[in-house]
Amino acid sequence: MAVNYIDYILHFENVDKSSLPLVGGKNASLGEMIKAGIRVPTGFAVTTNAYLDFVTEAGLTERIMEVLCDVNPNDIKSLDQASSEVQALVNDAMMNVETERAIEEGYSFLCDRCGAEKLPVAVRSSATAEDLPTASFAGLQDTYLWVQGIEQVIKNVQKCWASLFTSRAISYRIRNGFTHEKVLISVGVQKMVNSRVAGVMFTINPTDGDPSKVVIEGNWGLGETVVGGTVNPDKFVVDKVVMETNEKTISAKHIKCVYDPDKGEVVNIDVEQDMQSKCCLDDREIKELAKIAKEIERHYGRAMDIEWAIDKDSSFPENVFIVQARPETVWSQRKKESVLGKKSGYQLLMEQAMKRIKIAG
Amino acid sequence: MTEVKGFMDPHEVPTVPGTEGWEEMYSYYLLFSKDDPKRAEYESSRFWFRDNVHLPDPMYPLDPNLACDMNFSGIAAIANRAFSLPNFKSYDPRIVNGYVYVNSVEPEDPEEMQKRAEIFEPRINYIFQNWDKYYAGWTQECDSLLEEMRQLEFAELIEVEPESIMPELYKYYPVHKLYSEYLKLWDIMVRMSQQTKKALLPSYGADLVFIENMRNLFPGISDTAITQIAQGFESKLFRAVEELQKLAQSAFNLGVSGAILESKKWEEASTKLQETDGGRKWLEDFEAERYPWFEMSTGEGWQKDCVSWNENLDVPLGSLKNYLNALKEGKSITRPKEEVLRRRDEITEEYRSLIKNEEDAKAFDSLIGLTRMVASASEDHSIYQGSWFHNLYDRKLRQIGQLFVNQGILTDKEDVFLFNRQDLDCVVWELYTSWCRGVEPAAKYYWPKRIERRKEIMDRLREWIAPPALGIVPETIESPTTIVLFGITPELVNSWWEAGTVSEEETKELKGFSGSTGIVEGNARVCRSVSDIGTLQPGEIMVTPSTAPTWAPAFQIVGGCVTDMGGIFCHTAIVAREYGIPAVVGTGYATARIKTGDRISVNGDTGVVTILERAG
Numbered sequence: 001m002a003v004n005y006i007d008y009i010l011h012f013e014n015v016d017k018s019s020l021p022l023v024g025g026k027n028a029s030l031g032e033m034i035k036a037g038i039r040v041p042t043g044f045a046v047t048t049n050a051y052l053d054f055v056t057e058a059g060l061t062e063r064i065m066e067v068l069c070d071v072n073p074n075d076i077k078s079l080d081q082a083s084s085e086v087q088a089l090v091n092d093a094m095m096n097v098e099t100e101r102a103i104e105e106g107y108s109f110l111c112d113r114c115g116a117e118k119l120p121v122a123v124r125s126s127a128t129a130e131d132l133p134t135a136s137f138a139g140l141q142d143t144y145l146w147v148q149g150i151e152q153v154i155k156n157v158q159k160c161w162a163s164l165f166t167s168r169a170i171s172y173r174i175r176n177g178f179t180h181e182k183v184l185i186s187v188g189v190q191k192m193v194n195s196r197v198a199g200v201m202f203t204i205n206p207t208d209g210d211p212s213k214v215v216i217e218g219n220w221g222l223g224e225t226v227v228g229g230t231v232n233p234d235k236f237v238v239d240k241v242v243m244e245t246n247e248k249t250i251s252a253k254h255i256k257c258v259y260d261p262d263k264g265e266v267v268n269i270d271v272e273q274d275m276q277s278k279c280c281l282d283d284r285e286i287k288e289l290a291k292i293a294k295e296i297e298r299h300y301g302r303a304m305d306i307e308w309a310i311d312k313d314s315s316f317p318e319n320v321f322i323v324q325a326r327p328e329t330v331w332s333q334r335k336k337e338s339v340l341g342k343k344s345g346y347q348l349l350m351e352q353a354m355k356r357i358k359i360a361g
Numbered sequence: 362m363t364e365v366k367g368f369m370d371p372h373e374v375p376t377v378p379g380t381e382g383w384e385e386m387y388s389y390y391l392l393f394s395k396d397d398p399k400r401a402e403y404e405s406s407r408f409w410f411r412d413n414v415h416l417p418d419p420m421y422p423l424d425p426n427l428a429c430d431m432n433f434s435g436i437a438a439i440a441n442r443a444f445s446l447p448n449f450k451s452y453d454p455r456i457v458n459g460y461v462y463v464n465s466v467e468p469e470d471p472e473e474m475q476k477r478a479e480i481f482e483p484r485i486n487y488i489f490q491n492w493d494k495y496y497a498g499w500t501q502e503c504d505s506l507l508e509e510m511r512q513l514e515f516a517e518l519i520e521v522e523p524e525s526i527m528p529e530l531y532k533y534y535p536v537h538k539l540y541s542e543y544l545k546l547w548d549i550m551v552r553m554s555q556q557t558k559k560a561l562l563p564s565y566g567a568d569l570v571f572i573e574n575m576r577n578l579f580p581g582i583s584d585t586a587i588t589q590i591a592q593g594f595e596s597k598l599f600r601a602v603e604e605l606q607k608l609a610q611s612a613f614n615l616g617v618s619g620a621i622l623e624s625k626k627w628e629e630a631s632t633k634l635q636e637t638d639g640g641r642k643w644l645e646d647f648e649a650e651r652y653p654w655f656e657m658s659t660g661e662g663w664q665k666d667c668v669s670w671n672e673n674l675d676v677p678l679g680s681l682k683n684y685l686n687a688l689k690e691g692k693s694i695t696r697p698k699e700e701v702l703r704r705r706d707e708i709t710e711e712y713r714s715l716i717k718n719e720e721d722a723k724a725f726d727s728l729i730g731l732t733r734m735v736a737s738a739s740e741d742h743s744i745y746q747g748s749w750f751h752n753l754y755d756r757k758l759r760q761i762g763q764l765f766v767n768q769g770i771l772t773d774k775e776d777v778f779l780f781n782r783q784d785l786d787c788v789v790w791e792l793y794t795s796w797c798r799g800v801e802p803a804a805k806y807y808w809p810k811r812i813e814r815r816k817e818i819m820d821r822l823r824e825w826i827a828p829p830a831l832g833i834v835p836e837t838i839e840s841p842t843t844i845v846l847f848g849i850t851p852e853l854v855n856s857w858w859e860a861g862t863v864s865e866e867e868t869k870e871l872k873g874f875s876g877s878t879g880i881v882e883g884n885a886r887v888c889r890s891v892s893d894i895g896t897l898q899p900g901e902i903m904v905t906p907s908t909a910p911t912w913a914p915a916f917q918i919v920g921g922c923v924t925d926m927g928g929i930f931c932h933t934a935i936v937a938r939e940y941g942i943p944a945v946v947g948t949g950y951a952t953a954r955i956k957t958g959d960r961i962s963v964n965g966d967t968g969v970v971t972i973l974e975r976a977g
Contacts, residue, residue: 205580211715212579239579241711242586244878245966336717339578343720345570345727350482352570353447354474 008050008102011109012043012190022047024126024186029325036299038292038322042113043121043190044106046157048128050099051185054161058093064165065180073174079167090162100154103189107150110191118148120192120259122323123156125163128184145222145266146192146259153189160187192259193321197280198223198309199233201289202328203240203297209331211303213246214238214290218280220271221256223307223323230268231255234280238290245286252276285310288317296325303328368858371404371831374457379821383459386422386815388781391429391456409455409462409831410849413926417889417906419459419822422781422815427550427754429454429461430782435554440562445480459822462831465843488563492734499560503745506553510753513542513549515760517767518796539764540793546757553754557746564738571732574724578716583875583966588935590709591732604650605677606694609684611646615639618685627674672752679895680914687917701939761789768792770804771812779815780808829857829925829949847926849947850874857949868954868972873923875968876934876944881921882962882973885955888915902963904955907946908933916940921963923951923970937965945970 007022015023015031023031023045034040055061067085072078111119123144144156163169164185173180199218204211217226217233225231231254237247253276260267281289289308297304307324340348371393376383384392395401416428437451450466468474488495518539526533534541568591575587612618617640624630634640655671684694709729716722762774770788771777780788788804795802834854843849856872886901888894894915897903902921905912916922916936922944924933937944943965951970955961958976 208580210580211717212582212712237581239582239586241708241715242583242589244583244586246581246583338718338720340574340721340724343724345724345731346486348574348724348728349485349566349570349731350478352566352573353481353485354478355448 007047008053008099009044009046009106011106012040012045012188015045021128021184022049022186023188024048024128024184025326026124026126026324027186027188028126030188030190032299033296033322033325036295038296038299039318039320041191041193041321041323042110043188044110045126046099046103046106046187046189048184048186050102051161051187054093054095054099055090057096060089060093061181063089068170068180071170071174073171076167079171083165083167083170086165087162090165091158095154095158103154103157104150107153107189110189114191120146120148120194121153122188122190122192123147123153123160124188124190125160126186126188127164128186145224157187157189161185190323193309193311193323194259194313195222195309196220196312197285198323199226199307201293201306201308202303203293203306204303204328204331205237206328206330209334212239212241214240214293216281216286216289216293216308218308219253219256220275220280221258222266223309224257224266225255225268227307230257236281236286238286240290240294243287243290245283248279250277250279253280281310284316285320288320292320292322296322300325300327303332305329367833368830369828371409371455371457371462372401374831377458377821377825380458380818382814383818383822386459386781386818387420387425387456388430388783391425391454393455393457404455405832407464407832408835408854409464410847410854411827411829412454412461412463412847413829413906415907416461417925419819419825420456420461421778421819423758423778423785425454425456425461426782427554427751429456431550431554433463435551435556436558436562438555439558444484444562445477446562447474447478447481457831458825458827459819460825460827463847464832485563485566489567489731489734492563496560496738499556500741503556506549506556507745507749507753509545510549510553510750510757513546513757515539515542515757515764518764518792536793536797539796540789543761543789546754550750550754553746553750557742557750560735560738561742564735564742567728567731567735568739571728574728575712578721578725579712583878586708588938589705590712590729591736604655605680606684608643608647608650609681609688609694612643612681613685613688615643617643618689621678621681622685624678627678630678672756676891683914683917761785764792765804768796768802768805770802770808772809776812776816779812826953830854834858853947853949868950870972871923871945871948871951871954871970873945873948873951873968873970874934875965876922876924876946877937877942878965879921879941879943880962880964880966881943882960883920884976885923885957885959885961886919887952887955887957889952902961904951904961905933906952908936912936916942921965922946923948923955923961923963925949925951925953 010019010023010027012027012030012034015028016035017028017032019031020028027045030040030043055064064086067082067089070078071082107119107121110121111117125143144159147153147156164183170180172178173183197218197220199216200223201214201216203214205213205215207215214237216236216238218236219225219231219233226233232251233253234251235247235249236245238245253271255268256271257266257268259265260269292308293304293306296306304325305328306322306326309321309323311319311321313319343351372395374393393404412428416424420428433452433454440446441450448467450468453464453466455462455464468477516538518536522533522535526535571591572587575582575590612621617634617637620633620637620640621630624633631644634644651671655677687694713722713725716725758777759774762771762777765771765777765788766774770792777785788802788808791802791804835851837851853873881902883900883902884898885904886893886897887904888897889906891912894903894912897915897918899918900920901918902923903915903919904923906925908915908922908924912932913936917940919942921942922933922937924944924946926947926949933944933946943963945963945965945968948970955970955972956976959972960974960976962971962973964970
C-alpha cells in the first residue's frame, strides 16, 4: 500500500502520547514534554510505518521469521547465530527511496533550524513495547551518539532497526511473552547536547521510595557514563517540596564520555585531575533540574526516571535540557506500606513519651 | 578495658583565679560536692550540660532562686507529679564557677516507666481533647497571677502608724506588711513557675512527636522544612513585634520619623515628639500600646540584667529606628503574615499529598492537627514567663532593693540581686525586727563589703569560658524536653566532645544544626548580650550564646547568625528564617572559638561554620 512519505517522519513537536504506536515510547515522551513546556533538544522520529514498509518492501518479514522460529532461547550459540543472521539481513537491505528522502528532509530541516551544516545528532531506538510501565526493556536496543551528515544518519537508523534483533532483545521477548512481529521500532534523531555535565534523576528517592525527593546523579561530559554506570557520579538529594538540597555527595569522577573529532566518535577519556573532586553542578543548576523534574512528574502523574544534560554552548537556564523521561518502574509497582507502623496519632504520641536519655555502661 | 568517653568531672573544675570563696554566693544545695559519697557518685556519673539557652551569663546570687529552684521545680511539679511523664522526672541543676549545669532525671526501670505511662496516657489525652477550654482557662489564670503580682507593694517604712489604724487595731499589724508581702512574692512566684509549664509541656510533646514522624515519613527532611509546616502565628510574641511595627509605620505616616531617627536616647526622642501635633499623637498611641506589649524582655528574663522594654525604652527605640530606616528606603517592614501562612499551608498540603498509605495519612492529619492546635502555647508561655512574670518579679525585687537603700543597707537598689535567697530572707526579716525595735539593722555593716567582694567575683567569672558539658557523654538522648528546650542531641554532644579535643587555635570548623538555610560569608561579631547588638555592622555575622525576642532588630542588619545553643525550635532559628538569613544553631563553642573580626562562612544547609581567616 502506498503511504504518503510524510508519515515516515514526525517532528517531536507534532507528537504526543497518542502517537506511541507510531513513534515508540521514548519519542512519544519527548513530544509530551515539549507540549508541557519542558526544554528538549529538537529532533524527529522515524516512524514505525517507515520500519514496516522497509521490512515489507525488502521482503524481510518471512525470512526473519524463518530464522527466529528455529531459535532455542536457552542456547546462547543459537541465539547469537540467529541474531547475526537477522541483523545482517536488515543492515544489508536497501532502504526504500521514500524513507530515505523523508529522513533527508527531516535532517536538513534540523540543520537549518540549528544553523549547522552537519548537525551532530543522537540516533536512538524507541521500540513500541519498550517503555511500558510494567516492563523495562531499557537498554536492550542501541543508541548512536554524535552522528553527523545524512549518510551516517541513514546508516545508523538502519542499525537501530537491526538492533531489534540483538541476542538480548530476542531472548528478552521470548522469555517475557512478547511476539516478534508485534514489536515495531521507531528511531529518534535528536540534536546532540554538547554536554558539560549530564546524568539522570528520579522524582522519588530510588534508595527508599521516599516520594518527597528528587535524586540527581551527574558526571562531566555526556550522560552515558551515568546511565551506563561506568562511573560513580556526584549525587544530590533534593527535597522537592521546599526545594532544599538535603544531601550532596561528591565522588571522584575519573572518566567522562566526550566526542573525539579526530576519531569521529564518542570516547571515554580521563577527567582532568582538578576536576575529579569538583562538584559537577552548582546550586542553581540543582534547583533548576529539581524544578523541571517536578514539572515532568506533575505532567505524567507518576514517578519518573529522567535523563538530563547541560549544554556547554549556551547559558543558564536555557542550557538545561531533558533528553529522556520514562516512568519509574520499581517503587511505583510496590504496595504503599505504612511507614509509621499503622499507628494512630495518639499511639505515636505515647511512644514518644517513653523515649529517654541512655547512659552508656 | 573500654574507655568511657567523658567531659571534665564536675568535681575537678578548677577555681577561676581571684574568685576564691565563690561557693558561698549560692545556696549549698546548688553546689557539686564530695561530702556525701553517694551524691558525689551520682554527680560524677551523669551528663551535665550547660544551660546556655536561658542562662548564658554567670549567675547573680539571687538568679538561681528563679531560674533553677522555681523554674525546674515548676517543670517537675507538672511533668512529674501531675502528668507522671514516663520518660522524664525533672532537671537537676548545679552551679560551678557561677554557671548553671543541668542533668536530666529520668525513670530508668522499664516497669516504673510502664506504670507511669498508664497514668500519663489518659491525662494527656484529656488535655488535648479539651484543649480550647484548657487553654482559655490557662490564659485567665496567668492574667490573674500577673494581677496578684502587680498588687504587691513594698512601701516606705513609716516612723509612726497613722491615727486611722486605731479603730481596726485589733486586726491591723504594724510593719507586718513588709514581711507578708515578701512571703506573698515567693508564693506567687512558685505558682507562676508551675503555671507556664502547664502550656509548655503539652505543646512540646505535640511538636516532638510531629517532628519524629515527619522524619520517618520523609527521611532526611530538613529541620527548617518541618518548622515551616508546624509553626503557628497567633502567638503573643508575634503580636508584640507587630505592635512595634505598627508604631513605626504610624511614625512614618505622621511624618515624625526624624524625631526618632535623630535621637540617641528615648528621653531625647520623647522631648522632640512633644513639640509637634503629629509627635504628640504618636506618643498617645505609644502609651496605649506599651502595656502589656512592651513588657517584652530584652533577654529570656531569667537573669536580672534582662529588663523590659518599658524599663529601658532605648531598646525599642533602636528597633523603631531600624524599621524607619527600612521604610525610608521603600522596603516593607512587616513580615507578610498572610503570605507566610499561605506558603505554610501549601507546603503542608504538598507533603500530605505524597503520603500514599491511608493509615499514615490519617496519623499525619492527627499529628499536624495537634501541633497546630498547640502552636501558640509555646510562644505564649515564653511571653508570660520570660517577659511578663519575670519583669514584674524583677521590678518588685528592685522595690525591695530601694527599701534597703533607704535603710543604708545597700548603696544601689540593683545590688539586691547580689543576695541569694537565704541571705534575702535574713535581711528582710532583720529589717522587720530592727524596724519594729527602732534599732539599726546589723545588715548595714555586715553586707556592704561582702557585696563588693561578690561583685569582684562576678567580674572575674564573666571572663571564664565555661565548657558546654561536664560529666559523662551520654549514649543517646531522646527525651523530648531536653532536645527541644535545650537543643541537645547526641550528635551535638559528640561534636562538643570532639571540639573539646581540639585547641582554640586549631579550630577551623564548628558543627551545629541547620537553623535557617542559605550560605553566607562575612565578618563575625561576637555579641554576648543584647546590649552588644548596637555594635553590629550591616552584613556582619552575629555570633551569640543564643537570642531572645528583643534581639529582633539585629536580624534586620546581619547577614547570618551562629549560636552556641539551640535546637530547631529555638528563637534564632525561627526568626532567622522569617528574615530569610542563614543560621547555624547549637554549635556549643561558637562564642569561645570565634572572635570579632574573624572572617567566617555560615552554611545554613549543612549546619557548618567555617573560620576562613582570623582577625588581625
